[in-house]
Amino acid sequence: MVSLDRFDTFKAVVEAGSLTAAADLLGQTRAVVSFNIKRLEAELGVTLLTRNTRRLALTEAGERFYQRCLSMLEEARLAIDEARSEHTELKGTLRITTTVEYALAKVVPALELFSALHPDLNVQLSTSSTHADLISERFDVALRLGRVLDSSHRAVQLCTFGILPVASPAFVASVVPIDSVHTLEQTPWLEHGRVGELTITEVSSGVVRPYQPNPCKARIRADNSSVLQAFALTGQGVAILPDWLIEEDLRTGRLVHLLPEWQLSRQGVYALYPDTRHLPLKVRVFIDFMKAYA
Template sequence: MKELDLNSLPLFLAVVEAGSFTAAADRFGCTKTKVSLAIKALEQNLGLALFTRTTRQVTLTEAGQQLYQGCQPLLARLGETLGEAGASAQALSGTLRITAPADHMALSLAPAAAAFAKRHPDLNLELRSGDKVADMVREGIDLAIRMGWLKDSSLRAQKLGEFEQVLLASKGYLKEMGEPRHPSELGRHRWLEFSPLPSSLTWTFEKGDEKLQVQMHSRIKVDGTGALRSLLLAGAGLSVMARFGAQGEGELVRLLPDWRLPSGGVYAVFPPGAFVPAKVRAFVDFYRDWLAKAP
């Protein structure tokens, strides 16, 4: 065996985690040819085929899987150690890419990011709005902020805080259908279903010692908070939104204010792998404090 070029190992891990030579090249800012040649040299050095290649995808061989399981924790820990050592010695730099639901981005995360950017003038920020968890590796996302309850238990996540949920309807809708005075009256109302929620039609209301679970019925289902607000404003029905998402909309009325709905969580979701870069850790700590101080 020739002397192993350790520089090929991070490229090998990138191909595995990104799913293709092209995506790995984008991740490292190099050409696909460089990645391909590095993997070929690694395979020749080891005398093993690490990937099965087709025109559409690359998949790990058994030998490749063994190499990945052995190297990934070691390289992740090495990167974490180097990152921790360098974080105290130099300012944050590079680009930090963050995604969050559109409402949360506009009302909470974007102002926090602006304050964070002032503290770290050498760091570039890229903010992306979206209600669904993206393929973070393929899209180069460093951090995703997600709301509510995480359906996927395999996600690497930290809970940063909580938010209050409120029942809303437009003034026009209430003029047409009347305002409910008790959760038991909600069954006769038009419900707007927000499909990303794990139990989007079953809601539990609490008031003191009283607790009532209500099963809703819906003809309209939506998967984005912006569209949900538009439907509410159009008088299409009533629904639940995060309290901060209802701010600034004079036409939306909070219903049953004496009744409490389950609180939702604010989560930081990380890409696969053990290593969390210093820039990501710094923003997560900053944003946790920001949420704690929010009104």
């Protein structure tokens, strides 16, 4: 009988694109991965992959078998999850990815409680400013902020948070008084690469209008809120930052909240997971926990 472990190895090789990359993902040596692929082909009596010095390619039989593998592995994992659901404690490994700053501010404290509830579940947390590929990098769930662009994945909104225009007192003192939305839009600013179009609402009247900072006034562009926070603290311009990131800076006066009578559109926190037919129990439990924790 063909081992499901070899199915998983074959799937990893196809999605990683090479034996070496698959070995890294699986935590095995390249030789072990190569051996398991050869054994799988021998047991099936068919060639699944063609190899040369530069790349791997699926044969027609390999393409059909790969699609079957996805279905069979999903069914096997579902059966395991259902069996484990009879117990109060989860087991196995839950792999999570998110940004560094959100991990430090929100995820680490949440995981302290979550791990206490499920001590037999091993949690692996990866942090990066770039969006990881959930499939090829074998993540169970990604926690992402702002816009959700991964249409191939399913998303559950966990909560929302406010974003605030802030600057250092020294920067505020060096520019024309920021006393209106128009003035704010014309002030030198620090751009976040993944914040899309925004609206701004007058709190007292409820009037909503687009927020359109002058593109010529963008001094620095970055994809990391902590980096923009650092630039704002050194007086480089206005930054739009999450409220949970700058609470201490506002409290101590290191940063100033500009135009507090206006409110920028709130942003979402989303849990993304691969679009599979059945949501693994460990992912469902974690998402439910994070919704309640947030």
